[in-house]
Amino acid sequence: MRLSVACLAAALLAVPAAAVAQTPPAVIALPVWEMEAPIAELPYPFAFREYRPAVVLTCRVERQRPVACEPEDTTLAANFLEASRTAAGSARLAVADGDGLATEGRNVAVTVRFPPLGIPVAIDPPPAPPAAPVLTGVLWIERPGGADFVREYPPAALNAQREGRATLDCVVGHDGRLACTVIAQDPEGEGFGDAALRLSRLHRAAPQTRDGVATSGGRVRLTLRFGFQ
Secondary structure, three states: OHHHHHHHHHHHHHHHHHHHHHOOOOEOOOOOEEEOOOOOOOOOOOOHHHOOOEEEEEEEEEOOEEEEEEEOOOOOOHHHHHHHHHHHOOOEEOOEOOOOOEOOOOEEEEEEEOOOOOOOOOOOOOOOOOOOOEOOOOOEEEOOOHHHHHHHOOHHHHHOOOOEEEEEEEEEOOOOOEEEEEEEEEOOOOOHHHHHHHHHOOOEEOOEOOOOOEOOOOEEEEEEEEOOO
């Protein structure tokens, strides 16, 4: 009988010890990471005084993922906190820690690192290149003739005997040909601008103006008039 009581007492003392051994501490001291938190992405620029090279979060483990993360630094700016939580959510722990205890439902410290912050430098945008000068005294090797104007005359305006004109801003190419855009037409909506653009292709400037200025790359203003005289 004494032996049985002694055995029973030993068994009763062993139960609490086993129970204590099976209850893991709330905080994981030796986390085993299957995937560590990546370097966080954060939109730039942001205030230099808010920058942190790394942020430590305390998170709860659910299904091997850190969730409900809170920063140790309570002064952390909102943008850093959001970026830290996003990065921490990509981490993955093993089902057991380094002591062989289950990680589910326990807390773990997650360190999230940020890319180095470059010191912002104010840089003025480069100045716009100067506009090409408007050429004067342009000599024409080729120009449209009267038959060309008749052919390109807007049909509705021609039938109604309406006159018109259009002004073009053109750049002279290396071969003397023009690349133009319409900057004005009168009257509007009658098609004189489009007709003038077609006629501009029949122009060809000489390599130099009367004053010996090279025409290649220069600008020319053309006003083409459509009429019946």
